[in-house]
Amino acid sequence: MSDNENKGILIYAQLTRDFNLLEVVSELSSEAQKLSQKLDGEPVSTVVLTDGTNIEAIRENLKNSGFDKVYILKNEKFKDYSTDIYSKVILDLIREIKPSIMLFGATTQGRDLAPVVASSLNTGLTADCTKLDINEKGQLAATRPTFGGNLMATILCKNYPQMATVRPKVLQIENIQIKDTEYIEKNIELEDLSSRTKIVEFVRTIQETGITLNDADIIVAGGKGVKNESGFNKLKELAALLNGVVGATRGAVDMGLADSSMQVGQTGKTVCPKLYIAVGISGAIQHQVGMCGSKKIIAINSDENAPIFNIADVGIVGDLNLIIPELINELKNRG
Amino acid sequence: MKIVLCIKQVPDTADIKWTENNTIQREGLESIMNPFDTYGLEAAIKIKNNKDNIEIISITMGPPQAETVIRASLALGADRGFVISDRKFAGADTIATSTTLAGAIKNKIENPDLIICGQFAIDGDTAQTPAMIAQKLGYAQVTYVREILEISDSKIKVKREVEDGIEVIEAELPCVLSMIKPDYKLSRPLINGFRYAQQAEVPFYSMEDIGLSAENVGIKGSPTYVSKAFRPEQKQGGEKIKPETTKDAVSIIMENINV
Secondary structure: OOOOOOOOOOOOOOOOOOOOOOHHHHHHHHHHHHHHOOOOOOOEEEEEEEOOOOOOHHHHHHHHOOOOEEEEEEEHHHHHOOOOHHHHHHHHHHHHHHHOEEEEEHHHHHHHHHHHHHHHHHEEEEEEEEEEEEOOOOOOEEEEEEEOOOOOEEEEEEOOEEEEOOOOOOOEEEOOOOOOOEEEEEEEOOOOOOOOEEEEEEEEOOOOOOOOOOOOEEEEEEHHOOOHHHHHHHHHOOOHHHHEEEEEEEEHHHHOOOOOOHOOOOEEEEOOOEEEEEEEEOHHHHHHHHHHHOEEEEEEEEEOOOHHHHOEEEEEEOOOHHHHHHHHHHHEEEE | OEEEEOOOEEOOOHOOOOOOOOOOOOOOOEEEEOHHHHHHHHHHHHHHHOOOOOOEEEEOOOOOOHHHHHHHHHHHHHOOEEEEEEHHHHOHHHHHHHHHHHHHHHHOOOOOOOEEEOOOOOOOOOOOOHHHHHHOOOOEEEEEEEEEEEEOOOOEEEEEEEEEEEEEEEEEEEEEEOOOOOOOOOOOHHHHHHHHHHHHOEEEEOOOOHHHOOOHOOOOOEEEEEEEEEOOOOOOOEEOOOOOOHHHHHHHHHHHHOO
């Protein structure tokens, strides 16, 4: 691949609403350093869009992330995310610096933005990857689950940049090599920075512990076996004590016991927490697809033949109505 | 007002069996309408129930048997539909697929106002095709839409779910929406819907019919290709314990939640 003019890895740095860097950006940075070593040390850069009110915080947050270059692009119109505006600005940067690889976190924003950028350049984009590597020809080899997690596919790209979105919480952050980062701050003045969409309202809906389902290290999830609202309230109490959040199966959502934003599985969210406590969940394949990447799974179910036990690290055959309240007491006692 | 619905026929991924060579055992495998597309269809029907002069046109790209999902959409409330089918489409990635779908929309449907897609297809799971269709048509887009709140001749207001909450988004028409699971229950086909679905004419269009050329579709038009496919290691469960008392159960759990 030495005959192409595209060089280096560019990472899209998504910020939270309070200007912090998303965890997945650090995961991507760490991974990109490893990829760069296999590409004779090609530079790793990142781009962040801001309305300009938070530059100090952004610099601070990116300080030890191991980037060779940080592009901080400013315009007051960058305050809220907009597909139209953000894609236009990212496209201009790609055309200017010509990266060989461009990576995004597979967040709702990353998966909204990356396809528009890739389609504009008519280049390949591999979705929701769980592993990245450089092959013997120097190409990005992006591996992703497909067919509901039944099959893994390693995908290569013929055009440049080779693009991928990467699933959060899967790649490990390893010793990031601190670099002498060059900061490039630019005011972006484009005449046609208009957006055909606008956010007219935002309602935060995350649970009491202030953590989102995707970010949670601990998820306490309930299925049909939880049976009623008071059962789910117990799970909420347990999750709060563990500083985790509550998830649910499709069955529980359809019974009205949980909001659809809490649904884990094929038609809900895919999560990879450190600990997943499956309560009263039989473990249909559609549910397993969304949670089998969890580092540790504890299952509590009265049916000893429930399929969830096939994938649980610790399986407890027992009555959740007795175990959960007792577990809550125990945690309270230990304070 | 014209609403275009993009649907895909997918294998029921919960039911896949594999051959020794890691290929899908096609025999006995059930094909279904992608669940996320049923959410899109429902959203379109809801608009039609509340507004006059709405035409819902469902389209699919796939092998000839994909006609089934078009007829299913007609039974549920779509007004007409067609199948885009050609051997040259085989092996398309998301870029080639969106080129094909966008080409069919441009060529066969005059001035659509709204394009509705499912956010994901449960087989490919890329969630990329809708956004790429929007880019190829030059339309606005909103992804992760849970519900359509309002629609006028020039604007649409939708509820979009992101990681930390719900955004209400106003978008200019024409616009591409990709839908996730709604909070409301889905409707069932009506008896007269079934009859209509059986009798309706469902045209088939080839690559030439929609004005595309071979270098832009199928494997040739795809910048990505699969270099390797393999079955993931199946996660093996640990021990299954039947504790004698609740106290025992709790202490086993306590030992294991110190993460």
